Amino acid sequence: MKLIYEQSVAGRPGVKLPAADVPRAAALPASLLRKEAAGLPEVSEMDVVRHYTNLSRLNFSVDTNFYPLGSCTMKYNAKVLENVAGLFAPYHPMTPLLPTGERFSQGALGLLHELGGWLAEITGMDEVTTQPLAGAHGEMTGIMLIAAYHRAKGNKKKYVVVPDSSHGTNPASAAMVGYEIITVPTAPYGDMDLELFRQAMNDEVAAVMMTCPNTLGLFNPHIKEIADIAHSHGALMYYDGANLNAILGKVRPGDVGFDVIHVNLHKTFGTPHGGGGPGSGPVGVKKSLVPFLPTPRVVKKDDGSYGLETEHPASIGRLANFFGNFGVMVKAFAYMTMLGREGLIQVSEQAVLNANYIMSRLKDLFEVPYDQTCMHECVFSASRQLKQGVHAIDIAKYLIDRGYHPPTVYFPLIVKEAIMIEPTETESKATMDAFIAVMREAAEAAEKDPEALHTAPVSMPVSRLDETKAAREQNVCHMKW
Amino acid sequence: MSDANYCPNTPEEIGEMLAAIGVASVEELFAPIPAALRASSFDLPDGMSEFELFQRMQTLAGRNTQGMINFIGGGYYDHVIPAVVDHLSGRAEFYTAYTPYQPECAQGTLQALFEYQTAICRLTGMEVANASLYDGATALAEAAMMALRVTNRNRLVMDGGVSPFTRQVVRTYLTNLDVEIVEIAPQQGGTDQTAMLAALNEQTAAVLVQNPNFFGTLDDLTGLADAAHAKGALLVASVYPISLGLVQSPGDMGADIAVGDGQSLGNPLSFGGPSFGFIATTKKYIRNLPGRIIGETVDREGRRGYVLTLQAREQHIKRHKATSNICSNQSLCALRGLIFLASIGKQGFTELARLNYDKAEFAKSTLAAVKGVTVVNCGATFNEFTLALPKSADEVVVKLLQSHVAAGVPLAAYYPGMENCLVVTVTEKRTKDEILALARELERAL
Ligand SMILES: Cc1ncc(COP(=O)(O)O)c(C=O)c1O
Numbered sequence: 001m002k003l004i005y006e007q008s009v010a011g012r013p014g015v016k017l018p019a020a021d022v023p024r025a026a027a028l029p030a031s032l033l034r035k036e037a038a039g040l041p042e043v044s045e046m047d048v049v050r051h052y053t054n055l056s057r058l059n060f061s062v063d064t065n066f067y068p069l070g071s072c073t074m075k076y077n078a079k080v081l082e083n084v085a086g087l088f089a090p091y092h093p094m095t096p097l098l099p100t101g102e103r104f105s106q107g108a109l110g111l112l113h114e115l116g117g118w119l120a121e122i123t124g125m126d127e128v129t130t131q132p133l134a135g136a137h138g139e140m141t142g143i144m145l146i147a148a149y150h151r152a153k154g155n156k157k158k159y160v161v162v163p164d165s166s167h168g169t170n171p172a173s174a175a176m177v178g179y180e181i182i183t184v185p186t187a188p189y190g191d192m193d194l195e196l197f198r199q200a201m202n203d204e205v206a207a208v209m210m211t212c213p214n215t216l217g218l219f220n221p222h223i224k225e226i227a228d229i230a231h232s233h234g235a236l237m238y239y240d241g242a243n244l245n246a247i248l249g250k251v252r253p254g255d256v257g258f259d260v261i262h263v264n265l266h267k268t269f270g271t272p273h274g275g276g277g278p279g280s281g282p283v284g285v286k287k288s289l290v291p292f293l294p295t296p297r298v299v300k301k302d303d304g305s306y307g308l309e310t311e312h313p314a315s316i317g318r319l320a321n322f323f324g325n326f327g328v329m330v331k332a333f334a335y336m337t338m339l340g341r342e343g344l345i346q347v348s349e350q351a352v353l354n355a356n357y358i359m360s361r362l363k364d365l366f367e368v369p370y371d372q373t374c375m376h377e378c379v380f381s382a383s384r385q386l387k388q389g390v391h392a393i394d395i396a397k398y399l400i401d402r403g404y405h406p407p408t409v410y411f412p413l414i415v416k417e418a419i420m421i422e423p424t425e426t427e428s429k430a431t432m433d434a435f436i437a438v439m440r441e442a443a444e445a446a447e448k449d450p451e452a453l454h455t456a457p458v459s460m461p462v463s464r465l466d467e468t469k470a471a472r473e474q475n476v477c478h479m480k481w
Numbered sequence: 482m483s484d485a486n487y488c489p490n491t492p493e494e495i496g497e498m499l500a501a502i503g504v505a506s507v508e509e510l511f512a513p514i515p516a517a518l519r520a521s522s523f524d525l526p527d528g529m530s531e532f533e534l535f536q537r538m539q540t541l542a543g544r545n546t547q548g549m550i551n552f553i554g555g556g557y558y559d560h561v562i563p564a565v566v567d568h569l570s571g572r573a574e575f576y577t578a579y580t581p582y583q584p585e586c587a588q589g590t591l592q593a594l595f596e597y598q599t600a601i602c603r604l605t606g607m608e609v610a611n612a613s614l615y616d617g618a619t620a621l622a623e624a625a626m627m628a629l630r631v632t633n634r635n636r637l638v639m640d641g642g643v644s645p646f647t648r649q650v651v652r653t654y655l656t657n658l659d660v661e662i663v664e665i666a667p668q669q670g671g672t673d674q675t676a677m678l679a680a681l682n683e684q685t686a687a688v689l690v691q692n693p694n695f696f697g698t699l700d701d702l703t704g705l706a707d708a709a710h711a712k713g714a715l716l717v718a719s720v721y722p723i724s725l726g727l728v729q730s731p732g733d734m735g736a737d738i739a740v741g742d743g744q745s746l747g748n749p750l751s752f753g754g755p756s757f758g759f760i761a762t763t764k765k766y767i768r769n770l771p772g773r774i775i776g777e778t779v780d781r782e783g784r785r786g787y788v789l790t791l792q793a794r795e796q797h798i799k800r801h802k803a804t805s806n807i808c809s810n811q812s813l814c815a816l817r818g819l820i821f822l823a824s825i826g827k828q829g830f831t832e833l834a835r836l837n838y839d840k841a842e843f844a845k846s847t848l849a850a851v852k853g854v855t856v857v858n859c860g861a862t863f864n865e866f867t868l869a870l871p872k873s874a875d876e877v878v879v880k881l882l883q884s885h886v887a888a889g890v891p892l893a894a895y896y897p898g899m900e901n902c903l904v905v906t907v908t909e910k911r912t913k914d915e916i917l918a919l920a921r922e923l924e925r926a927l
């Protein structure tokens with residue numbers, strides 16, 4: 001499709017602006033004045049509507065296609081969430097920061113406070129900050145809280161330990177806070193190798209970052225023991241909440257020895273992923289870390305009203321200009337309100353059931369590197385198909401031709417030719433059966449006609465794209481005006 | 482039971498699935514979790530239907546004061562949002578997709594983000610931009626870290642005219658790294674040029690400024706850029722995108738990295754989020770950019786298409802050596818920004834900036850005519866300006882709030898010694914009548 005810039009016609013006006021009801025002011029000094037207007041498109045409103053409507057149709061999405069992208073929890077995003085978020089659109093975040101301003105923002109502050117309380121209950125933590133703007137931002141915040149805790153105690157710490165199955169954001173977040181990374185290999189039983197972990201631990205370790213179930217979709221039964229070992233070295237336990245959908249109501253990270261957690265509201269709590277974001281990554285902590293939480297903090301006052309605490313001597317400071325991705329939190333809050341206690345328990349139960357169902361129906365054709373009952377996602381390897389020269393990416397592209405968004409491929413990095421499938425609880429058996437049938441056809445095609453898989457997809461507006469050329473030419477901005 | 486939970490399977494289907502797996506119950510699937518590790522509590526309210534939810538949320542939203550007339554900014558601005566922005570960004574094919582890892586079935590998102598990157602380059606006068614960061618504050622922090630990498634130095638000079646919230650975010654990001662941050666206190670609402678130049682040295686990685694600054698003052702950054710470059714440092718400018726319809730771009734003023742918050746481009750106030758951060762720079766620094774970047778390429782048939790590119794900078798490949806930990810960004814908000822810009826258009830965007838400037842200038846002269854009120858800014862302003870009142874600005878703001886006018890942001894909490902100062906914001910949404918009413922209320926409150 002043409003770029004919007006390529007549809008531009010000089011002089012074509014866009015949408016009308018409010019009337020100029022004041023006199024023209026004297027011009028800005030020449031040194032400040034823009035010499036040439038920015039090269040924005042000159043198109044009609046209908047041009048804009050057609051262009052972006054047609055562009056949208058080039059996408060696969062949860063609303064149009066089964067989207068079992070592992071680790072991303074692509075569940076259905078209830079429509080009513082969009083409606084309720086709009087209710088809070090007009091409120092300015094500076095209002096409660098004005099003197100006496102809190103009383104004009106009681107609804108929004110109350111929502112943040114109640115959401116924080118629910119997240120604390122769900123995760124088994126004592127207090128929550130809603131400031132972090134995504135999962136990785138929550139990780140960085142959590143590791144900063146841990147660093148502040150150690151500093152306050154006078155602990156000299158240098159390392160953060162992660163399993164080799166961890167998501168890339170875990171080591172990247174720890175590195176942003178200045179830690180060196182120790183990576184512990186995964187044992188043949190699919191969890192971080194306990195013995196190697198024990199050996200890797202030392203008194204300079206600040207934190208151990210884990211997700212449980214891990215990125216192989218497996219619950220680590222030794223998690224408490226790992227936490228005890230970490231704590232015996234004065235290290236804190238960080239829980240990457242990306243996989244929380246598996247354990248809602250079943251396990252609370254705070255109960256099993258974790259000290260800090262982030263929650264991805266855009267995964268577990270049903271808010272849309274927006275083509276890459278916005279997310280929201282609230283962080284929960286145990287009591288010992290509460291003094292370090294960012295400001296401003298929402299508090300409930302003795303008279304039942306809500307207020308903001310803007311100063312806190314031990315606080316790590318601020319992670320975002322205001323209170324986090326509030327609109328995303330409104331949606332998560334609404335989702336939790338609708339599902340309630342029982343509904344949320346059913347989420348984890350049905351998510352785990354769906355993933356095990358898919359695993360059981362495909363494991364005769366696709367290698368399962370760690371063959372155990374999985375939690376909310378299952379990880380296959382295309383190693384068998386590789387013998388025919390068929391890679392995980394070829395299977396992914398075949399699925400696209402069949403109308404399925406591919407699972408996550410090549411992650412976790414420790415599984416060769418990984419295919420990570422997370423159906424989520426919102427998919428029906430019928431949808432999964434159809435997907436299973438297509439996956440089985442892919443396995444068959446890999447045996448009989450590998451070439452067909454190499455040419456897929458053939459039904460999309462573009463076929464496989466030249467990524468090397470993109471990286472070489474670095475054409476990231478349309479230069480022609 | 483009327484709780485919504487969006488789990489579609491019937492008891493029969495669940496039974497068939499359990500049989501296929503070879504277990505007797507769903508509970509059996511949780512057997513890998515030892516009993517001792519099970520949740521000790523899960524005390525949450527009962528659920529409800531969509532209808533009841535909507536009523537509850539209306540009640541909650543209603544506890545915020547309705548109809549406040551905002552002369553406050555402070556980083557978030559009350560601008561018009563054309564209806565097309567909601568409708569088009571509300572296309573489910575956009576908002577229920579995720580990061581475009583599989584480009585063949587994500588050309589919609591990819592092309593839109595390429596167009597977005599183009600818009601950001603054109604607005605800022607830079608050569609390359611990424612596909613968004615979280616917000617303006619974290620974008621400045623990321624730019625600071627990028628400058629530290631590029632120069633391999635460990636010292637930053639930050640102007641006190643950068644939003645106090647943003648400065649706090651930058652400091653928080655850098656607390657644990659071995660970085661010295663020198664802050665230059667502003668003078669008369671503007672940069673203290675002498676102190677700024679004196680603070681530059683051979684260890685300085687970057688100068689961080691905001692234009693217009695927190696007081697609303699505009700600055701020609703050219704001299705500062707030259708001075709920074711002479712010491713081998715980068716100039717990082719945080720800019721307010723709407724101002725770029727009228728004000729010289731950071732690129733043309735010599736900035737090496739331009740960042741900002743995209744809220745004003747088609748994203749509602751929404752109590753502070755979500756919006757998006759943008760970051761743009763010159764071609765030579767592209768490999769040091771954080772976050773996703775979309776690049777143009779061709780498919781096997783030679784057709785134009787778009788992909789995520791230069792991913793070797795990113796956490797999913799480089800892990801702890803990545804340029805940033807960012808994974809999810811704010812794509813949908815960036816898309817809103819793009820649709821906003823496309824629908825307002827080239828001429829409209831200039832006009833929009835002009836409207837903001839004209840209305841603010843009208844407000845500035847009207848309010849400065851109130852007895853005892855003076856303008857603090859040492860130079861030109863865009864749509865925000867700072868007034869010195871004859872009494873505590875806090876007191877005045879409290880008084881005006883009672884009639885649901887948010888008169889401005891008083892500076893007592895952020896700039897000691899400026900207790901009588903008030904930053905007033907006027908966007909295109911404020912009418913002449915509202916401005917005149919503000920002047921009357923102010924006069925009464927003094
Ligand atoms: C296991 C895991 N951890 C962390 C993250 C990072 O979350 P976000 O993308 O919200 O920053 C992800 C997201 O993809 C993930 O899958």
